[in-house]
Amino acid sequence: MGMNYIHELDKNVSRQTVCYPNRYNMMIAGDLYMAKNIDKKKKYPAIIVGAPYGGVKEQGPCVYANELAKRGFIVLTFDQSFMGESSGEPRHVSSPDIFTENFSAAVDFLGVQDLVDKDKIGVIGICGSGGFALSAAQVDMRIKAVATASMYDMTKAVRLGLNDSQLHDLKEKLSLQRWADFKNGYPEYIPSFPETPLDSVPKGMPEPDAEWFRFYAIKRGHHINARGGFTSTSTLAMMNFRLLDYIKEISPRPILFIVGDRAHSKFFSKQAYDLALEPKELFVVKDAEHIDLYDRTDRIPFDKIEDFFKKAFKS
Numbered sequence: 001m002g003m004n005y006i007h008e009l010d011k012n013v014s015r016q017t018v019c020y021p022n023r024y025n026m027m028i029a030g031d032l033y034m035a036k037n038i039d040k041k042k043k044y045p046a047i048i049v050g051a052p053y054g055g056v057k058e059q060g061p062c063v064y065a066n067e068l069a070k071r072g073f074i075v076l077t078f079d080q081s082f083m084g085e086s087s088g089e090p091r092h093v094s095s096p097d098i099f100t101e102n103f104s105a106a107v108d109f110l111g112v113q114d115l116v117d118k119d120k121i122g123v124i125g126i127c128g129s130g131g132f133a134l135s136a137a138q139v140d141m142r143i144k145a146v147a148t149a150s151m152y153d154m155t156k157a158v159r160l161g162l163n164d165s166q167l168h169d170l171k172e173k174l175s176l177q178r179w180a181d182f183k184n185g186y187p188e189y190i191p192s193f194p195e196t197p198l199d200s201v202p203k204g205m206p207e208p209d210a211e212w213f214r215f216y217a218i219k220r221g222h223h224i225n226a227r228g229g230f231t232s233t234s235t236l237a238m239m240n241f242r243l244l245d246y247i248k249e250i251s252p253r254p255i256l257f258i259v260g261d262r263a264h265s266k267f268f269s270k271q272a273y274d275l276a277l278e279p280k281e282l283f284v285v286k287d288a289e290h291i292d293l294y295d296r297t298d299r300i301p302f303d304k305i306e307d308f309f310k311k312a313f314k315s
Contacts (some may be wrong), residue, residue, distance in 0.1 A: 004223050006295060007063045010070055012036050022081065022105035024098065029085035029105070030078035031057055033069040038115065042254045045120035045313050046113075048106040052294060053094075053154055054129025054192075055216075056084040056225045060126045060294035064305075067297065073308045074116055077107050079183040084225045092189045094234035096132070096155060096241040103136035107143060120144060120313040124305070126294060127265075131243045134272065137253065138246040145312035147256040147305055149293040151269045158238040174236050181233060192228025193217045208264050208290070215291040244272055251277035256308045258301060260288030281308075 009015055016032045029287070047068055049061040061077035068075050081098050082088035088098075103123055111118035122145040125133030130151030137143040159167060181187040193216045201213040215221035216228055257273050259266040261284050273282045285292070285299055292299045 005058045005062050006221055007066055010066050013058050013066055013069045020109040021228045025085040026081045028078050028102060028105055030076050033065040033075040035069055043117040044074050045118045046110045048123045049075060049077045050125045050129030050133055052126050052153060054226055054228050055148035055282050056223055058223055059226060062131050063116055063295045064124060067302050076110055078106055085142045090187055092230050094230035095237055096243060099132045100135040103133055104140045114243055122309050126156045134247055135243040137250050145254050145309055147308060149258045150263055150265055152255060152265055153243055153268050155238050155241045155243045158235050187231035187233060189231045211291055215294055245273050247272060248277045254279040254312050260285050260290060260292055262288060263290040265290045
């Protein structure tokens with residue numbers, strides 16, 4: 001497959017490496033997909049696909065881009081700042097502001113491409129990117145439609161299951177870690193997944209840890225640039241940010257929430273769906289857990305996604 005892409009590139013699809021700045025002048029590394037037989041005299045609708053939180057463009061996004069390019073869309077995938085092949089130091093830092101901004105930076109790039117109809121740009125956010133994609137659409141009116149798959153709101157996820165005492169202790173621990181990081185000259189980063197893929201998930205590993213390992217730690221989804229997690233103190237930034245306070249302001253632009261019926265995370269999509277205004281839809285995929293919507297082409301509802309964006313771009 002080359003370059004550690006987890007999905008074979010279709011023979012009828014081209015993939016081009018691109019690079020462009022965000023508004024902080026950080027360089028974003030991306031891949032631009034389109035059908036090989038595309039008519040260079042026309043303009044086409046475009047879709048941006050964001051990777052799961054801690055993931056890279058060679059994982060889930062390449063699966064979506066490969067399929068959607070065959071269906072007539074120009075598709076851009078990208079690595080978040082501090083991740084993969086994008087710039088940003090120190091590595092593995094997480095920023096809700098910058099991660100949201102990078103969706104708008106992708107719109108910046110696509111809107112000046114000769115083959116792209118700048119009035120027909122949509123976004124797909126997988127897992128954590130779902131929250132960032134929605135957050136970007138709250139203020140960026142150039143984004144005409146949003147679809148999420150196995151959406152996570154990371155600003156809520158970092159607080160999930162913690163009572164007031166536990167939350168206080170975690171904040172104190174991470175606040176003190178900043179001093180340790182300053183003295184060391186670099187932030188603490190503890191990867192979640194091995195450097196080389198495992199043959200199988202360790203026996204007895206509890207869920208949902210085992211589920212993450214079923215994708216990121218074995219050959220199915222392993223990538224050297226996506227070993228899981230971010231610098232320890234990045235959690236503080238997520239705790240102090242609320243991604244979806246203005247989700248109602250996306251309306252009348254449509255939102256499609258896609259979830260697996262067995263996904264541990266489906267409550268995130270349900271909560272966001274309840275907060276959003278029409279037009280909106282919650283689409284449940286049968287016999288699918290959270291990670292199945294990363295790469296399972298027999299589970300990802302591409303017909304539904306295609307229909308959603310084509311209808312959105314006609315309105």
